[in-house]
Amino acid sequence: MPAQVVTPEQLAVIENRPTSVSAMFFDRVRNSGSREAYRYPDKDEVWQSLTWAQTGDRVTRLAAGLVALGIQPEERIAIASGTRLEWILSDLAINAAGGATTTVYPTTMADDVAYILADSDSRVVFAEDDEQVAKLRQKHSELPSIVKVVVFDGTTDGDWVISFDDLEALGEKYLAEHPTVVEDRVAAITGDSLATLIYTSGTTGRPKGVRLSHDGWVYEGYVMVAADILSQDDLQFLWLPMAHSFGKVLLTTQLAIGFPTAIDGRVPRIVDNLAVVQPTFMGAAPRIFEKAYGRIIGMTEADGGAKLKIFRWAEKVGIEYSRAVRSGKPVSPVLKAKFGLADKLVFSKVRARFGGRVRFFISGAAALSPDIAEWFHAAGVLILEGYGLTETSAGAFVNQPDNFKLGSVGTAFPGSEAKIAADGEVLIKGPHIMRGYHNLDTESASSLTDEGWLHTGDEGRIDEDGFLFITGRKKELFKTSGGKYVAPPHIEGMFKGISAMTSQILVHGNERNFCSALITLDPDAVAEWAAHHGMEGKSYTEVVRSPEIQALVQGQIDELNTKLNRWETIKKFAILDHDLSIESGEITPSMKVKRNVVEANNKAILDGFYS
Incomplete structure (x- = not known):
């Protein structure tokens, strides 16, 4: 492949980018008003659509509602929800009001939710449902800065917890008296203004809030404009967690280019949705x-x-x-x-x-x-x-x-x-x-x-x-007791190319005299295999402990070892009786393995390899 050549025209596109995400959004509304912006499933699983003009109207009302609640420029407003249309509307409205979005994964435990909201000094929380509101109520005494909770699908109390529609109605009323309030807020945003506070789930310790500016997001979007690989005629399918930067940047790219996006964050429905939506591109882990x-x-x-x-x-x-x-x-x-x-x-x-497509x-x-x-x-x-x-x-x-x-x-x-x-x-x-x-x-x-x-x-x-x-x-690189350095991700990636049944593999061996591995198999793949090998109806644990599966994985480890340096080869392995999950705390919401947690949970197995 040839070396990349950046043309003066491409640099000009990037350098002449808008000041803020909000300016970019309202530019898109003006330029593409009648075109489709978002597609989303309603409660009956029928796909509905919003134009850019309709999106602009809703975002303006929601932003004015936040101003009516007293939100000041760069104050933080949190979103605790899965990926759905309301997440995006809320995020756009927060920025249009001059505020900054604090992201919270819906799987985050109540203690960490309270930590993130307190550390960010968030003033309002958009919550997906009663489950998310319950976490806030549980930690209410620790969250004195939260003046209002706006729930997408849940129970309101007419006081602390209001509905999404309530906020929009509040904004409509405020706009009648202050018609230019959102325009004024957007005009006051600079490139250095805080746009988003993303708390990295991290593989160790407390989450850290990463301060991201408007200019950073706009730059990301206009890099894709300059690349000229997407157009308004493309269709994106978006399921990625919007609390993660990867999902968020695909939204920014959409604002810069103007293609429509079909949204549904329910992972089990990805394959069915792809068949219905027929997108031209998609981001994924x-x-x-x-x-x-x-x-x-x-x-x-x-x-x-x-x-x-x-x-x-x-x-x-x-x-x-x-x-x-x-x-x-x-x-x-x-x-x-x-x-x-x-x-x-x-x-x-x-x-x-x-x-x-x-x-x-x-x-x-x-x-x-x-x-x-x-x-x-x-x-x-x-x-x-x-x-x-x-x-x-x-x-x-x-x-x-x-x-x-x-x-x-x-x-x-x-x-x-x-x-x-x-x-x-x-x-x-x-x-x-x-x-x-x-x-x-x-x-x-x-x-x-x-x-x-x-x-x-x-x-x-x-x-x-x-x-x-x-x-x-750097932190994952380890050295065996023989003084040889090993890079686990490289070996783990090779193994996933060999073993189609593998869900996760963790290579271990720091200060040990050889490398070993903990392996989990994909539950769907295990069920498929069991159905064709006389084990249909048996539990995941029974199947993965069977001699047949042990022999199958051993053969795949043997194949892997032929491609590795001697000191990298896997001498012993164990197939765990469960897959890793976000709920167990063993992987992050962005699907990265928390090595220290997995190793601590399986210390006895690992120690047994070397006894």
Whole structure:
């Protein structure tokens, strides 16, 4: 692939960006008023639609309602909800009122909710339902700054808790007396004004509030305008948690470009929704692609016979074709013909599972296995991996449809800088960098240099074409007792490309004399396997403890070990009797494994490997 070339025209687009997210939103309302903005399922699961003009009217009324409640510029207003239309309307209204959004995952426990709201000094909370309101009532005495709770679907009390409609009505009344109040608030916002306070769930310790400015979000959106890979005619399907920066940046990108977005945050409905919505692109965490890959492989292996033989032949042809295309060399007529047949028999059916119109997926929030990325590319499904942190307003690097390298996270955003420090750490500088951690001056100073470089904590290398390859996380790198360094994410990504049934794998071995692993299998894949191996109806625990599954995973570990250095090989492993979950505290809402929690919960197993 050629090195990235940033044109003067692209830089001009980025440099001439609007001042704030709110200015960008109302520009979009003016320019695309009659076009569709959002699509969402109603209570009867029928998809409804809002135009940009309708969205602008609702946001204006909600913003005026917040002003009527006494919200001042840059005061924090929290949203505790899953991904849905009301989340987006609330966020837009908060910024239009001059306020800043504090994000709260709906799975957050009451103690952490209270900590986030108190630390952020939030004044109002948008709550999804009675379950979220109950957490606030439980901690009411600890939250004196909360003047009002606005509930989407739940019980109101006419005092502390009001409905979404109540807030909109309050805003309509306020606008009658102060018709320019929202315009005035938007005009007063500067690029440096606080737009969002995202509390990172973190894999250790208390969550930290990352202070993100309006200019950072606007920059992210206009980078995508300059890239010219999306248009108003695209259709996004959005399910990602909006409390995570990845979901939030896709909203900003939408405002900059103007394509419609179909919204439904219910993860179990993703596949069904894709078939109905038929989007042209979607952002997702790698776990979604891993599950889809595992499901497709599992179903085909269960069919067996001629179907499986054709599938395996198509896989081989597809990967050969993918590699030939990516090499830039001419593809032979024979390979083209074979791929055409493989596509007709197998790959077209894979694409149909995603609605049949997807031009590409964007993968972020965690590392994607290069083997899985290649498998999907062979099937005609391009996954563009990107990289960033909450501290970079989500994106910092991304691959592009006409300029990508599988296994890399792409090139740096135009208008930003990146370099590799002497110790291998990735450093980033640009308009998208956070304004520090909320109420944590010492931690802010240690993460940001005086020159504005952000220490990412990730190790990587940048090749001659400007593509970044993440090689590990500094804190996750460990050394065996023999003095050899091991990067667990690299090994874990390789294994997920080998084992379609695997949900999570954690490689262990710090100061140990060899590496071991804890493995969990995907419950859906386990059920599929059990149904075809005489174990239908047996529990997950019974199936994963069976000699057959143990032998299957052992074979996959053996295959993995042939690809590793001697000191990296997995000598012992255990399949856990449960999958990791957000509820158990073993993974974050963005699907990152909390290594310290998993290792502590399974200390006896790990110690047993080395006894």
